[in-house]
Amino acid sequence: MPSNPASHARRAASERALIPRLDSWGKKLGTSANTQDAPKTCLWDSHYGPSTAAFGAFRQFICGAFFPWSIERQCDDAFHGRAEGLILPTGAIAKTRSNPITASRDRAELNGSPTECIYANYVMSGELHVQQGQHDLVAKRGDLIIYESRHPVIAKEKSDGPFENLSFRIDRDQSASLEKADADLSCALISAETMIAPLAACLFYLSENLLAIPTGEAAALFNVFSSLLPVAALAIAKDYGTQPQKNSAQRSLMRELLEYIETHLSDPDLSPKSAAAELGISLRYVHKLFAEKAMTFCSYVTSKRLDHIRRDLSADALRNEPAYAVAARWGFEDPSAFNRIFKEKFGVTPGRARTIDS
Known part of the structure; x- marks a missing residue:
């Protein structure tokens, strides 16, 4: 069947309807993490724009959902990617698939963040290397890596093909349980094999269905994830070194x-x-x-x-x-x-x- 330009245009228009204006995200997210706005879905795909603007748009997506980051490409090849996001009053979730990138936050980015938060990445393909303070962690497929917004960090993606992961931003002032588990969540790796079953099930379901399920259901799963994270990190901290x-x-x-x-x-x-x-x-x-x-x-x-x-x-x-x-x-x-x-x-x-x- 030959390509149908009208059908392509309808699909592009339908998907773009999910996308808030990129230049407004920073304002919406940057004013306050305590906003009571309803959850917002966001979608970006390099297929629907000029290739020369793809990386810049992707960078705006990440910074809009996860506060300031310095993001660099690892090669000069044409940048391709797709990002699905859910912006919540208490944080954000994004499923991304793209050419591997290197992302970092130094003092300038830290000072530009409106609130403190916990970051987490669930790796779906490839590897993620995270350096923060004395920690140097490597997350592989099925692993979850957690780190702080309070300190400088470098996150480097590695993959023979596209790197794919599910990213979370959990605002600290919205979750008392995060403060109680502060030491365990400072910078930690939860491997696929040591992950508690409820957390594994939550991550797997979100990674497969982020924008396919009702927004309210996705928001509820985000809250479940936020509640399970300190429990899972504490379990790893207690068991570390025993097996x-x-x-x-x-x-x-x-x-x-x-x-x-x-x-x-x-x-x-x-x-x-x-x-x-x-x-x-x-x-x-x-x-x-x-x-x-x-x-x-x-x-x-x-x-x-x-x-x-x-x-x-x-x-x-x-x-x-x-x-x-x-x-x-x-x-x-x-x-x-x-x-x-x-x-x-x-x-x-x-x-x-x-x-x-x-």
Whole structure:
């Protein structure tokens, strides 16, 4: 099917309707963190603007949602990215996917912030290196890294492809629990393997559905995250040093498992049993690793396959391919079951999604 300029324009206009004017964000967020304004959704995509302005717009997005940062590109390649945000009276959430960047806050940025806050990054792909004071931490896929707005910090993203993460800003004056856990939240790493199950479930759900769920629901999950964060950090502080070898081995194994799944998503024979055989572990242990992340092997694989299918449905090379044929390439052999599961995840049929994304 040839590209439809009118359809493209309608989609662009629809998405831009979510975006507050970039030059007004700083004013809205900078006046006071105690504002009682309703939550606001924000969306930016380099696809909808001139490539020469992409990095500047992305930088404005970050500074608008997370207070002043100095953001630099790591290479001169064309900048591509997408950012989805939720601006709240008590903080902000943003899901970003872009070329790797280096971000820092020195004394100038600290002095320009209207309030003190806690920052947290949930890494979805790539690695995030954070240096703050004497701390030098590395967060990998599935890890959560926490650090302060009170002190200078350097955060460097590393990835062979786009870096993707879920970022949080939690205003300190809105959460008494943050002050009580001050030492544990100063600069900490919560690995995927040591993360408490409720926090893992909250992060996974937000990372998959940030702008797909009602704003009120997303805001409620932000409050859940804020409440769980001190509990999770305290648990890590108490357990630190007691099981380092076990945690390191389990963390490495989970990464191998996720990598195996990613490279075999299109294989209809992908299963917990095949993954266990590949990694040389028991089937029960495969299920245990996913249970500790508050999900199942099958639900994770299904969600990832659906993401790939939606992407492929809008690809130029596959526009004449029936949706059921695209689904079959990713292991869905029953068209009716595929249509039902696709609509449950995205809220629209495959055909409608193809029209929206084209």
